[in-house]
């Protein structure tokens with residue numbers, strides 16, 4: 001359809017509002033309460049317009065277009081009313097613009113200039129009960145400046161779903177407040193900063209940027225978040241060589257103007273005084289400062305010695321899920337072309353190795369099949385083994401939106417997570433009983449004819465075998481194994497099977513088991529059975545952990561593949577890389593992380609090169625890992641902070657951090673996005689790429705200059721699935737692989753060819769209980785995971801101001817019933833003991849934990865949870881069983897209990 005605005009004919013879509021069409025076409029209509037992320041409110045009355053043959057002056061943000069509509073945006077009547085509205089707002093607003101943190105970034109200020117209106121010449125009347133609130137580490141609330149547009153209330157409700165704010169009182173006393181005027185810390189607020197971002201004036205500002213300057217003083221650098229695999233787009237605000245704030249990138253196809261607390265506020269770790277700033281070499285038992293020349297010469301000499309004495313089999317290298325693709329690629333190239341080993345791995349081994357192995361067998365590729373944005377349009381979502389509101393908060397917003405618009409949400413998780421509260425069907429299954437649940441759902445789906453017969457029988461191999469296996473899992477039997485009611489299993493099966501399309505999301509609740517690969521294959525079976533692969537708004541969606549764990553795997557940071565999952569045991573692949581790198585790629589598949597650790601303990605691996613990894617916190621049975629690492633002849637550690645591992649390292653190399661490094665990350669939906677250098681690194685820290693290339697040169701091989709763009713171009717040349725991705729093309733938005741040619745738009749969802757050219761494979765699997773179950777000596781089951789405020793080892797979040805104020809310590813979460821039967825109090829310090837070690841932590845009573853199951857994260861070096869966990873391995877992917885081990889809890893003599901936060 002067409003409408004005319006101010007004499008210009010414009011095309012419009014049904015459902016558009018007049019304001020949307022105007023903004024899309026660069027036509028300015030003043031507004032204050034409008035935010036494209038929100039339902040229009042029409043409350044500020046500034047976007048009023050005159051429309052021919054329409055009575056009154058409608059708010060253009062709420063006015064739907066109709067064909068032939070003629071709109072005038074700046075008539076005399078309209079302008080007179082706008083002027084009055086602005087005057088009224090100014091009369092109710094403190095006139096301290098020069099001292100306001102929003103100066104230069106205030107919509108009311110802009111409008112006052114636009115309409116030439118001064119503050120009224122009389123004293124400002126103070127609003128009662130609206131004094132500045134400064135009750136949390138991140139957000140300053142000064143409601144004297146509030147214009148009551150309610151954008152903060154609406155974004156907290158409509159986008160974040162926290163509903164922490166509302167308008168209270170009436171008339172002059174009306175103000176924004178939490179329930180009962182509680183502090184934000186005592187409200188449902190998750191400190192995501194959406195309210196600050198949407199506030200059009202200075203009523204809400206970021207506390208950490210206060211005093212650094214006005215909006216126009218900052219340099220804005222577009223980059224990608226450093227924390228999780230969602231890969232939200234953001235601008236770093238830089239002043240005087242410091243990152244002083246972060247703002248969301250509203251045009252990011254991934255995050256669309258959203259960030260979580262980590263992205264928004266855990267950005268200043270590069271400036272922390274604990275940063276490594278100079279190379280360190282261990283002499284006489286102590287790490288001592290050294291020049292780069294000394295440190296690199298030392299490493300090269302020792303590596304050459306070990307190579308000469310024991311050959312490449314004596315080396316292992318672990319690259320990093322939080323370093324750039326370019327750094328990971330050069331690391332992989334170094335290990336293969338300079339050292340001559342395929343024993344290279346990354347921390348995906350401990351999180352999504354079963355995804356890579358399991359989905360490669362069933363579907364043909366081990367990555368998230370669909371895109372984050374598609375989740376919002378999925379009619380049904382099964383979230384199994386994923387606490388995504390804490391681990392992938394911005395992605396979880398898409399799931400929330402889907403539920404808001406009527407999607408069914410089935411949540412299967414032993415813990416009653418926040419997501420469970422949103423669920424249409426919540427299945428609190430026992431830890432480690434995912435396969436029986438999935439088999440039970442498939443049993444019902446087949447029995448009731450809810451499967452996609454044509455897809456399951458014609459486009460997949462092994463349907464009869466699957467049918468035979470799931471026939472052994474009637475809901476009654478599954479109920480016994482899982483602890484779920486049979487009706488719940490049937491309801492979930494029907495909900496999933498009847499949905500026109502359904503997406504499955506999972507994270508480490510599925511993969512971190514001794515049967516992790518089987519769990520993943522079982523998920524793929526359910527998706528294939530219902531024809532939910534190779535279609536939009538559906539799919540199998542493993543949510544990847546760290547910011548570049550997808551990229552670390554894509555770059556060949558695994559012992560069996562090179563870039564883009566080209567197989568090491570394929571002679572043609574080896575020949576291609578051998579020619580490009582000027583070396584012979586060894587034909588033997590290398591050792592997995594967990595295998596390599598054992599070889600270190602046996603003295604067969606003598607040198608470990610670590611880039612951005614802290615295995616003493618992340619490895620299962622961490623005491624044993626420490627024991628193995630102690631045996632190394634050469635431990636080279638390259639990182640931003642010393643962490644736990646520096647205590648054992650022979651050489652520590654200071655690397656530049658996120659914010660100081662150019663390159664790319666690949667997010668969980670396979671999107672390659674830019675990260676950019678915005679600040680100068682501290683001291684002598686150097687980019688990982690430079691360090692690797694320098695070391696290679698001293699080992700006698702030139703593997704490149706380390707320049708980020710040049711390195712990416714080399715990756716693209718050697719990787720067919722990424723050949724079409726270049727820095728020029730991902731300047732603003734990134735591209736999803738496969739992207740094979742310069743005009744390929746990238747791939748939104750994988751496996752469309754399963755409907756035409758290729759077949760998938762059912763891999764039926766049976767239930768296997770966790771390797772270690774509670775008994776009389778260790779009567780509780782410990783399951784582990786992540787928390788909202790920290791990420792991974794906490795290397796970045798612990799070094800960001802304010803985060804530890806909100807989440808200062810590890811907690812063991814337990815059901816109050818367990819606490820009472822153990823005779824302990826909420827908030828009391830307790831000892832958690834397993835067969836492998838013990839940790840002292842504070843008890844936190846919560847009904848999120850089922851009776852008999854306790855929960856801990858692994859974010860705190862002071863209480864390293866992984867000394868407790870069980871090293872039982874998934875034989876197919878080599879991942880340990882982090883998610884289940886038997887423990888007991890003992891009282892310890894400590895000062896008084898303090899309630900856990």
Ligand code: SF4
Pocket residue numbers: 225226227228229230231232255258259260261262263264392393394395
């Ligand atoms: Fe960063 Fe992940 Fe939060 Fe996005 S969801 S802001 S990527 S931590």
